[in-house]
Amino acid sequence: MNLLGQKISRLIEVTGPMSVADYMAHCLFDPEYGYYTTREPFGAAGDFITAPEVSQMFGELVGIWLYAAWQAAGAPQDAVFCEIGPGRGTLMKDMLRTLARVAPAFLKSHRFTLVEASPRLKAVQRRVLTDTPVPLHWYDRIEELPTGPLFIVGNELFDAVPIRQYVKTGTGWRERVVAFDADGGLAFMAGAGALDPALLPPEAARAADGTIFEISPAREAIMDVIAARLAKDGGAGLFIDYGYEGPALGDTLQAVRRHAYEDTLASPGEADLTAHVDFTALAKVARSHGLASRLMLQRDFLLGLGLLERAGRLGAGKSMEEQERIRSEVERLADPEQMGVLFKVLAVMLPEMSVPPFGNAIDLNPCLPHDPRV
Numbered sequence: 001m002n003l004l005g006q007k008i009s010r011l012i013e014v015t016g017p018m019s020v021a022d023y024m025a026h027c028l029f030d031p032e033y034g035y036y037t038t039r040e041p042f043g044a045a046g047d048f049i050t051a052p053e054v055s056q057m058f059g060e061l062v063g064i065w066l067y068a069a070w071q072a073a074g075a076p077q078d079a080v081f082c083e084i085g086p087g088r089g090t091l092m093k094d095m096l097r098t099l100a101r102v103a104p105a106f107l108k109s110h111r112f113t114l115v116e117a118s119p120r121l122k123a124v125q126r127r128v129l130t131d132t133p134v135p136l137h138w139y140d141r142i143e144e145l146p147t148g149p150l151f152i153v154g155n156e157l158f159d160a161v162p163i164r165q166y167v168k169t170g171t172g173w174r175e176r177v178v179a180f181d182a183d184g185g186l187a188f189m190a191g192a193g194a195l196d197p198a199l200l201p202p203e204a205a206r207a208a209d210g211t212i213f214e215i216s217p218a219r220e221a222i223m224d225v226i227a228a229r230l231a232k233d234g235g236a237g238l239f240i241d242y243g244y245e246g247p248a249l250g251d252t253l254q255a256v257r258r259h260a261y262e263d264t265l266a267s268p269g270e271a272d273l274t275a276h277v278d279f280t281a282l283a284k285v286a287r288s289h290g291l292a293s294r295l296m297l298q299r300d301f302l303l304g305l306g307l308l309e310r311a312g313r314l315g316a317g318k319s320m321e322e323q324e325r326i327r328s329e330v331e332r333l334a335d336p337e338q339m340g341v342l343f344k345v346l347a348v349m350l351p352e353m354s355v356p357p358f359g360n361a362i363d364l365n366p367c368l369p370h371d372p373r374v
């Protein structure tokens with residue numbers, strides 16, 4: 001067992017079985033051995049590739065969207081632009097480069113900020129984000145951001161925020177916990193905690209024993225802070241992630257290392273540990289603050305913002321090889337077999353705002369209910 005596994009085992013010995021949420025939090029953010037606190041996970045040489053790392057076009061289009069959202073909000077003075085969970089800082093870099101070209105005056109008159117929980121990733125971001133057209137400011141938490149209308153984006157933030165799991169047993173739904181198996185290794189078990197049945201989807205009644213159901217109070221708490229802020233000061237939020245319209249049954253907890261799945265309990269802290277996002281649950285929190293919420297497939301969002309046109313301009317006059325690279329980036333981001341359909345984009349904003357390419361009613365049903373791991 002690795003060092004974090006030993007640390008988690010000692011905790012379980014002392015305090016009893018550990019919730020999946022606590023297990024995830026230790027794996028990702030343990031100050032000594034946590035994944036985000038100690039590793040460099042991103043990119044082709046790392047464990048996984050995110051959309052901003054696939055192509056500069058992603059950050060360019062997201063930058064344009066934030067600018068359009070600011071205009072739709074009435075072009076307020078003194079707005080705060082923020083990326084939460086910036087990883088390597090690539091998305092912010094691409095957004096700023098684009099905005100410096102299309103709206104230099106706008107760029108100079110607002111504050112650009114990053115919220116990052118990992119001190120080590122903060123240092124990586126500071127290295128990547130030198131020579132930016134505007135000064136940047138880092139914060140540990142959303143609550144510390146300066147006041148003013150807020151325009152905030154998070155790519156693959158929520159999948160890294162802990163979930164709780166429940167398992168169906170002969171005696172009802174019980175919280176799934178990490179405890180010891182007969183050999184003293186880590187294993188999932190049904191714990192004592194019960195679940196509010198009102199949270200379950202209707203098909204739960206017919207589900208077999210062993211079926212898993214997930215909720216994430218920690219994600220909802222983050223959305224609650226953001227939504228309260230947007231309702232008070234104005235602005236908009238854009239959150240891109242892999243996920244589904246909940247509530248839905250299924251185990252989506254996954255550990256990924258070097259672009260391959262591995263056992264979620266095998267090497268705590270050494271692999272990225274995430275779970276699919278229930279966008280309906282997040283939208284509900286936003287609505288409870290009087291905000292409107294809209295959900296689109298990543299494919300439709302990017303195509304709606306002009307991904308193909310941008311790719312065409314980027315490739316114009318370039319070598320065949322370069323053009324082929326750009327074409328494969330478009331495919332990676334938008335193809336339904338790749339990131340186009342599994343990834344979704346949730347926008348939250350004041351109800352009077354309308355920002356393209358979000359219309360009023362987006363029907364995701366053709367591809368949902370969607371949980372590829374069930």
Ligand code: SAH
Nearest residue numbers: 036050085086087115116117118155156160
């Ligand atoms: N957005 C980046 C990185 C995604 S990984 C990309 O697309 O490449 C998740 C990121 O969210 C990491 O930077 C991680 O440290 C950060 N993070 C996780 N929980 C957070 C929280 N509660 N507040 C701020 N950042 C968080």
